[in-house]
Amino acid sequence: MVPSKQVLPDLIGRIYDAAADPSLWEPFLEQVSKISRGTSAALVMHHLGHKMHTISASWNIDPKASLLYQQYYGSIDVWAMRAHGKPAGCVCSSESLCSPQELRGTEFFNDFLAWNNVAHGTFGLVEKNGSHLASLSIYRDSSSKEFEVAALDTLNFLIPHMQRAFKLHFQFSELKARAERTETALDMLSTGVIFLGDKGEIVLMNRSADELLRRKDGLRLEHGKLITSLCSESAVLQSMIAAAAQTGSGKGLSAGGTMLITGAGTE
Amino acid sequence: MISAKALSNLLYTLYSAPPRPAAWNDFLRDLCTQANLSGAAILEHDVEREHHNVQYSYGSDSEWAGLYKEYYGQIDEYKERFLRTQEGVFALGDELCPPSKMKVTEFYNDFLQKYDIRLYGAIATVNRPNHLEHISLYSSWKNKRRGAHARELGALLFPHLKNALDLRRKFVDIAAVNSSLMAGLDLLPQGIILIGQAGIIAVNRAAEQILRVHDGLLIVGNHLAADIPSESHRLQNLIAKVNQTAWLDLSSLSEVTLVSRRSAAPLQVLVVPVVDFPADAGRPGRAIVLINDPQKQVRAPANVFRTLFGLTPAESRVAMLLADGYAPGEIAETVGVSRNTLKSQLASIYRKTETRRQSQLVRLLLRMAVLTAGRS
Numbered sequence: 001m002v003p004s005k006q007v008l009p010d011l012i013g014r015i016y017d018a019a020a021d022p023s024l025w026e027p028f029l030e031q032v033s034k035i036s037r038g039t040s041a042a043l044v045m046h047h048l049g050h051k052m053h054t055i056s057a058s059w060n061i062d063p064k065a066s067l068l069y070q071q072y073y074g075s076i077d078v079w080a081m082r083a084h085g086k087p088a089g090c091v092c093s094s095e096s097l098c099s100p101q102e103l104r105g106t107e108f109f110n111d112f113l114a115w116n117n118v119a120h121g122t123f124g125l126v127e128k129n130g131s132h133l134a135s136l137s138i139y140r141d142s143s144s145k146e147f148e149v150a151a152l153d154t155l156n157f158l159i160p161h162m163q164r165a166f167k168l169h170f171q172f173s174e175l176k177a178r179a180e181r182t183e184t185a186l187d188m189l190s191t192g193v194i195f196l197g198d199k200g201e202i203v204l205m206n207r208s209a210d211e212l213l214r215r216k217d218g219l220r221l222e223h224g225k226l227i228t229s230l231c232s233e234s235a236v237l238q239s240m241i242a243a244a245a246q247t248g249s250g251k252g253l254s255a256g257g258t259m260l261i262t263g264a265g266t267e
Numbered sequence: 268m269i270s271a272k273a274l275s276n277l278l279y280t281l282y283s284a285p286p287r288p289a290a291w292n293d294f295l296r297d298l299c300t301q302a303n304l305s306g307a308a309i310l311e312h313d314v315e316r317e318h319h320n321v322q323y324s325y326g327s328d329s330e331w332a333g334l335y336k337e338y339y340g341q342i343d344e345y346k347e348r349f350l351r352t353q354e355g356v357f358a359l360g361d362e363l364c365p366p367s368k369m370k371v372t373e374f375y376n377d378f379l380q381k382y383d384i385r386l387y388g389a390i391a392t393v394n395r396p397n398h399l400e401h402i403s404l405y406s407s408w409k410n411k412r413r414g415a416h417a418r419e420l421g422a423l424l425f426p427h428l429k430n431a432l433d434l435r436r437k438f439v440d441i442a443a444v445n446s447s448l449m450a451g452l453d454l455l456p457q458g459i460i461l462i463g464q465a466g467i468i469a470v471n472r473a474a475e476q477i478l479r480v481h482d483g484l485l486i487v488g489n490h491l492a493a494d495i496p497s498e499s500h501r502l503q504n505l506i507a508k509v510n511q512t513a514w515l516d517l518s519s520l521s522e523v524t525l526v527s528r529r530s531a532a533p534l535q536v537l538v539v540p541v542v543d544f545p546a547d548a549g550r551p552g553r554a555i556v557l558i559n560d561p562q563k564q565v566r567a568p569a570n571v572f573r574t575l576f577g578l579t580p581a582e583s584r585v586a587m588l589l590a591d592g593y594a595p596g597e598i599a600e601t602v603g604v605s606r607n608t609l610k611s612q613l614a615s616i617y618r619k620t621e622t623r624r625q626s627q628l629v630r631l632l633l634r635m636a637v638l639t640a641g642r643s
């Protein structure tokens with residue numbers, strides 16, 4: 001039941017799109033569930049250390065069931081507990097984790113799965129890091145048979161891409177968070193700091209610089225560029241910026257410079 | 268025909284590339300293998316500025332990319348015709364420019380022939396006025412081997428190529444923002460350390476200098492520590508507490524502690540939580556550590572002060588001594604002038620700097636320190 005070449009690129013593309021835009025997980029889960037002849041699907045995160053069990057995205061799962069799972073049943077999910085012993089990237093069926101006979105004797109089955117008409121599952125372990133476990137889970141109801149090997153093959157195709165997509169997403173989020181941390185540090189300073197592009201355009205600035213420019217007292221912003229009240233000072237500033245930008249792009253040797261800018265009221 | 272497995276592998280390699288430039292070559296290599304072609308490259312053209320860049324390439328002498336950027340990109344006959352195609356349409360090289368026409372051009376005779384590059388086909392991922400980005404697949408003029416399924420592959424891969432190259436741009440942009448911001452932090456006289464979930468994630472130049480001397484403040488296993496165990500414990504507790512604050516989203520709580528040094532006055536350390544992060548960063552452990560070294564002379568250098576305010580060298584020297592806390596009598600003695608001369612020099616300094624007394628002048632010098640801290 002490996003997806004056809006026509007379907008596969010689209011399915012894989014949806015994974016990378018969803019990693020960047022979480023609202024796209026649901027249509028992806030619907031598609032992958034239908035390909036695997038599942039009746040519902042979910043992206044489930046377990047933080048065993050924090051005792052947190054979160055259904056991050058789902059298709060065809062009652063929101064009340066999701067809530068109950070997060071509040072209590074996630075902590076007694078026998079499938080998740082057993083899957084935690086498997087390596088990341090592993091794909092397994094519910095029957096390989098826990099025999100139907102054993103499952104039927106559990107509170108998780110009797111009070112949760114049976115009530116929500118879930119009888120079989122197949123799980124792809126996207127991430128496993130210490131006590132953190134993320135799984136792509138596809139379920140079948142009691143009128144269906146257990147997942148066959150071919151259905152597991154679909155997940156085997158997709159899990160490496162989900163891992164890659166998660167990694168890309170986290171790498172980007174980390175870089176973004178790092179930029180925001182640095183910006184926060186710069187915002188705490190009383191000194192105005194302005195970052196300029198190669199054409200002298202303002203790329204970003206800290207809070208103090210923003211406040212300074214808003215006052216329009218000597219230094220102000222015009223068409224995205226720094227302008228001073230006195231034309232002569234503007235020319236000096238522009239040439240200093242241009243020289244520094246040249247150095248920044250490896251085409252100049254100017255180390256920049258310092259100058260005084262006359263306030264608007266003291267012209 | 269490419270198998271589903273091979274296609275999946277190719278896409279996996281492609282999506283490994285955005286944050287890791289070296290992986291683009293792996294992708295181009297795998298693509299060439301699948302398409303049975305000898306080379307591939309991702310090129311970018313800024314038509315207005317005449318910038319023609321081979322971003323990544325596989326299968327040819329590495330020299331060609333430099334020459335293409337330097338000159339041959341400007342006379343690339345394929346590119347001129349390719350500009351008229353649409354994004355996502357696979358164009359065959361021989362259809363863009365028939366070999367008979369190509370062989371009479373300088374581009375062919377001096378460049379393509381030398382490196383045995385024959386454009387098999389190309390697909391544009393960006394084709395906007397002045398900005399063209401495309402992936403090109405190459406065969407050989409000598410070898411009759413033709414590409415297999417390249418058009419089919421191009422169609423299957425196009426949306427992914429576009430996605431992956433967009434992602435690459437995002438990674439490049441955010442990396443550029445990060446390096447600019449760090450350059451900003453490096454200009455500051457205070458030590459600044461950014462703490463992430465797994466410990467230290469960035470250290471500015473001033474903090475680096477403090478840490479380098481191994482006196483008081485240390486890095487142990489990517490975490491901040493102090494020489495004295497009780498201070499180390501307190502510092503780590505503060506960071507943990509502030510991290511917890513960030514996690515609980517309680518804003519504007521900060522904590523201060525002192526870190527003793529063997530050879531100087533204690534460092535003043537302020538730990539501040541960082542809040543309001545996007546939910547998708549979603550991890551606890553965010554703090555900024557600011558370090559103030561009270562021993563550090565943080566004032567603008569004499570030459571900068573002199574240039575900005577038009578002071579004479581003598582006035583500049585007097586101003587620096589004032590900033591260092593010397594009394595007028597001591598200054599007169601040190602520079603060897605009479606009290607009256609010093610008085611007139613001071614009047615001139617105050618007039619030129621628009622200050623009225625020593626404390627204002629010192630404050631001005633300290634405020635200016637930040638303009639020069641990163642350069643000293």
